[in-house]
Amino acid sequence: MRRDRNPSEARLRSVARKHKPKGWTVRERDVPFEVFTTLGSAVHHERRIETLPLTDRQGLFVFLHECGHVHCKHGARSDLPRWQEEYEAECYAIDAMHAAGIAVPRLPLQEGRHNVAAQIPADATDIPARVLQFAYGRKWRDHE
Numbered sequence: 642m643r644r645d646r647n648p649s650e651a652r653l654r655s656v657a658r659k660h661k662p663k664g665w666t667v668r669e670r671d672v673p674f675e676v677f678t679t680l681g682s683a684v685h686h687e688r689r690i691e692t693l694p695l696t697d698r699q700g701l702f703v704f705l706h707e708c709g710h711v712h713c714k715h716g717a718r719s720d721l722p723r724w725q726e727e728y729e730a731e732c733y734a735i736d737a738m739h740a741a742g743i744a745v746p747r748l749p750l751q752e753g754r755h756n757v758a759a760q761i762p763a764d765a766t767d768i769p770a771r772v773l774q775f776a777y778g779r780k781w782r783d784h785e
């Protein structure tokens with residue numbers, strides 16, 4: 642399937658609306674992409690998602706990742722390991738982009754892979770293969 646690489650802002654916002662958790666507010670902040678760790682967050686106790694502006698695919702991807710954290714019930718009351726939460730949020734964002742027919746932007750996806758990899762403890766032995774493949778790509782077997 643051919644995926645849209647240049648969706649209009651109206652289309653991006655319509656996809657975002659479908660995924661916004663009920664009762665949550667959204668704050669769009671324009672921060673430089675390089676400062677990735679501050680690009681998005683789900684502030685659970687205030688029910689607020691902070692994200693890049695929903696004006697391009699990168700902004701939508703960051704937003705959908707944070708929606709994934711909310712919809713998958715991550716946050717303070719979750720006892721899942723961090724690698725699993727980040728992996729689930731990435732999957733949520735990727736699936737949502739695919740379902741909308743919009744191409745997944747390369748840069749935030751790459752950051753997402755690094756993010757998952759960074760959360761996997763060096764001595765972990767029980768990480769599912771699909772997570773290792775996502776985090777490490779072709780070299781995933783080195784981390785089994």
Ligand SMILES: [Zn+2]
Nearest residue numbers: 706710727730
């Ligand atoms: Zn995350």
